[in-house]
Amino acid sequence: MRRKLAAGNWKMNGERSTLGMLEALARAHSGGAVDIMICPPFTLIDAAAALSDAALITIGGQDCHSESAGAHTGDISADMLRAAGAGAVILGHSERRADHGETSDDVRAKARAAHEAGLIAIICVGESLAEREAQNTLDIIGGQLSSSVPDTATGENTVIAYEPCWAIGTGLTPTTDQIGEVHDFIRTRIERRFGAGVGRSVRLLYGGSVKGANAAEIFAVSNVDGALVGGASLSVDDFSPIISALE
Ligand code: PEP
Numbered sequence: 166m167r168r169k170l171a172a173g174n175w176k177m178n179g180e181r182s183t184l185g186m187l188e189a190l191a192r193a194h195s196g197g198a199v200d201i202m203i204c205p206p207f208t209l210i211d212a213a214a215a216l217s218d219a220a221l222i223t224i225g226g227q228d229c230h231s232e233s234a235g236a237h238t239g240d241i242s243a244d245m246l247r248a249a250g251a252g253a254v255i256l257g258h259s260e261r262r263a264d265h266g267e268t269s270d271d272v273r274a275k276a277r278a279a280h281e282a283g284l285i286a287i288i289c290v291g292e293s294l295a296e297r298e299a300q301n302t303l304d305i306i307g308g309q310l311s312s313s314v315p316d317t318a319t320g321e322n323t324v325i326a327y328e329p330c331w332a333i334g335t336g337l338t339p340t341t342d343q344i345g346e347v348h349d350f351i352r353t354r355i356e357r358r359f360g361a362g363v364g365r366s367v368r369l370l371y372g373g374s375v376k377g378a379n380a381a382e383i384f385a386v387s388n389v390d391g392a393l394v395g396g397a398s399l400s401v402d403d404f405s406p407i408i409s410a411l412e
Pocket of ligand 1: 332333334335373374393394395396397
């Protein structure tokens with residue numbers, strides 16, 4: 166049985182005072198019915214991990230380097246994230262792929278490093294609007310999956326997030342049929358590559374303009390095990406209803 170997961174991606178937002186919401190979230194969802202994860206900027210990971218009860222809220226990074234140390238100015242290794250108290254890391258987000266030219270091969274190397282450091286890798290895949298309109302969505306997702314997910318993936322150390330690029334921060338969402346088609350496709354691909362045991366235990370998140378108002382409808386779709394949430398994860402008022410929809 167896959168545990169539901171609500172993961173918040175704060176991107177380049179948040180300050181010390183924003184961390185107050187961790188306690189509020191933990192109080193509001195103290196039953197522990199679903200897994201909750203918050204991925205703040207690097208600068209807040211240490212403080213967030215110190216504040217949060219790891220059993221209730223996992224803290225994650227938003228990227229890591231594929232090597233554990235070295236001459237890589239501005240980068241952070243998976244081991245450093247782990248040492249700062251993180252339990253997970255988002256990898257291959259479309260903003261990283263677009264802004265930093267990250268390829269699926271880069272993402273796979275980072276995910277392997279995350280696994281070696283004991284972190285859960287949340288590996289993002291998703292098509293652009295042009296790719297969807299050209300009816301290439303499943304080809305694109307299939308290619309990203311096979312190149313981005315390392316052989317070290319298990320149900321415990323890997324989560325896959327389907328995030329159509331055109332739905333991120335736009336208020337647009339695919340239809341539930343479109344989400345279901347992609348999630349079923351990802352499940353089949355993962356089962357085929359890793360076998361039924363691992364394939365059925367890897368959690369699949371949907372991400373892209375998830376709000377309290379559309380969460381329940383999205384979570385009812387087959388093979389949707391939760392959400393990766395950007396904008397709506399920045400306040401308790403917006404994030405808590407999404408978590409409640411999973412409980
Ligand atoms: C994201 O950036 O991962 C995301 C899903 O953003 P938003 O929820 O704001 O669309």
